[in-house]
Amino acid sequence: MSNSAPSATPAPRLLILTHYFHPETAAVAQFTTEIAQDFARRGGEVMVVTSRAPYQRDAQPLPAHDRLGAIRIRRVLGTRFDKRRLWGRLLNLATFVAGAAIETAVGFRGYDVLLVCNAPLLGFVGWLGWLVQRRPYVCVVEDIYPDLAVRFGVLKERSPVRRLWDAVNALVYDRAAAVITLGNRMRVTLEATHARSRGRFLPVRVIPSWADGTAIHPRPKAENPFALEHGTHDRLTVLYSGNMGLAHDLETVLAAADALRHDPRFFFLFIGDGGKRARLVGIAADKQLPNVKFLPYQPVERLPLSLTCADLSVVTMEPAAEGLIIPSKIYGSLAAGQAILGLVGEHTEVADIIQAHACGVRIAPGDVAALVAALRRLADEPESLTAMQRRARECFEQHFRRELALDAYWEVVTSAMRTRPAH
Numbered sequence: 001m002s003n004s005a006p007s008a009t010p011a012p013r014l015l016i017l018t019h020y021f022h023p024e025t026a027a028v029a030q031f032t033t034e035i036a037q038d039f040a041r042r043g044g045e046v047m048v049v050t051s052r053a054p055y056q057r058d059a060q061p062l063p064a065h066d067r068l069g070a071i072r073i074r075r076v077l078g079t080r081f082d083k084r085r086l087w088g089r090l091l092n093l094a095t096f097v098a099g100a101a102i103e104t105a106v107g108f109r110g111y112d113v114l115l116v117c118n119a120p121l122l123g124f125v126g127w128l129g130w131l132v133q134r135r136p137y138v139c140v141v142e143d144i145y146p147d148l149a150v151r152f153g154v155l156k157e158r159s160p161v162r163r164l165w166d167a168v169n170a171l172v173y174d175r176a177a178a179v180i181t182l183g184n185r186m187r188v189t190l191e192a193t194h195a196r197s198r199g200r201f202l203p204v205r206v207i208p209s210w211a212d213g214t215a216i217h218p219r220p221k222a223e224n225p226f227a228l229e230h231g232t233h234d235r236l237t238v239l240y241s242g243n244m245g246l247a248h249d250l251e252t253v254l255a256a257a258d259a260l261r262h263d264p265r266f267f268f269l270f271i272g273d274g275g276k277r278a279r280l281v282g283i284a285a286d287k288q289l290p291n292v293k294f295l296p297y298q299p300v301e302r303l304p305l306s307l308t309c310a311d312l313s314v315v316t317m318e319p320a321a322e323g324l325i326i327p328s329k330i331y332g333s334l335a336a337g338q339a340i341l342g343l344v345g346e347h348t349e350v351a352d353i354i355q356a357h358a359c360g361v362r363i364a365p366g367d368v369a370a371l372v373a374a375l376r377r378l379a380d381e382p383e384s385l386t387a388m389q390r391r392a393r394e395c396f397e398q399h400f401r402r403e404l405a406l407d408a409y410w411e412v413v414t415s416a417m418r419t420r421p422a423h
Helices: 027-041 086-106 123-133 147-151 160-175 184-198 225-230 251-259 277-287 300-306 329-335 349-357 368-380 382-399 402-418
Strands: 013-018 045-051 065-068 071-076 113-117 137-141 178-181 204-206 236-243 266-273 292-295 312-316 339-343 360-363
Touching: 013 027, 013 086, 027 045, 027 065, 027 071, 027 113, 027 402, 045 086, 071 086, 086 123, 113 123, 113 402, 123 137, 123 160, 137 160, 137 402, 160 184, 178 184, 178 402, 184 204, 184 349, 225 300, 236 251, 236 329, 236 368, 251 266, 251 277, 251 312, 251 368, 266 277, 277 292, 312 329, 329 339, 329 349, 329 382, 339 349, 339 368, 339 382, 349 360, 349 382, 360 368, 360 382, 368 382
Parallel strands: 013 045, 013 113, 045 071, 113 137, 137 178, 178 204, 236 266, 236 312, 266 292, 312 339, 339 360
Antiparallel strands: 065 071
């Protein structure tokens, strides 16, 4: 948590709206939980409205009323349809937003500032609170919708749904006390979209996400029991850890593993789950890849070991998502001192980080030959890989420490409490 002294400004009564919260392990749940805990530590009264439906499909519903230390938690009912299907994802979102609106109006009306985190259209609840009670709200945009839905072909560019969604976003952002996003390319996208919709400039604040740099820090593989257990300690290991979603180009990594199957210097480890995992496991089995291993999600307490068991950490993003998201796994990888293997386009935040800090390599998605060549070069030049790993941790220390982000959130929220948006 942040070590800065509490501000002279009275601590706010903060209400957080977020789809996922503690004890969930999804990235947005971890970030919002740490924001809430930091505000409570500084003396703020913190309340959270979130969903009873867990992130994992096979998990049990969470309790409706809960506490995390001094933080009060209300969880609203929502459907649990298959998130891999568009209709299921939309119904789950719609029922959660409706439940959150009711809970905010009935259960937690006495707040100073509302912090709305990420879920598409959830900001509309903040706008309603402003309209009825003139309560200021802050929007945190981690994924830019409906642009993502359009880029991936879910919505048509000029469809009525897209236009309505844009109009709602413009209304919500226009009245927000502040709009926060994670990187400069996302900021440019939001500002340009708002200018087209409303004909005026929208100032967007950039606050990058983070990782726990105290728990997650570089450690030699020879001293890492997870590395010793899974055989990564004596081979150049490429790690993918996280959601194996449909938008992640992991087929290129498997193809590289196939090309390097007879080179004993290399190993490929996949940790996690998601809509693409079964297919990836099938490909590896069909090809009988001897240098590939799949593991399930690891408990949170094992992450400091699992994230440091390799040499390169894969961060992948489909070209269609450029400028619209930042894969959260990059922050943990940098904290772990892993060189970043960015399977991303040139115009992405991940590519910018790699280039600015020389902490990894960027490969265009689908370019198997370039990936194989890069891996062979790093195996031949271990000192170059070691330098990338050192610079990865330096990059984390300079830009993505948790304390930096939490101080920034405190400043934005307390500023919102002192003012009302004037438009």
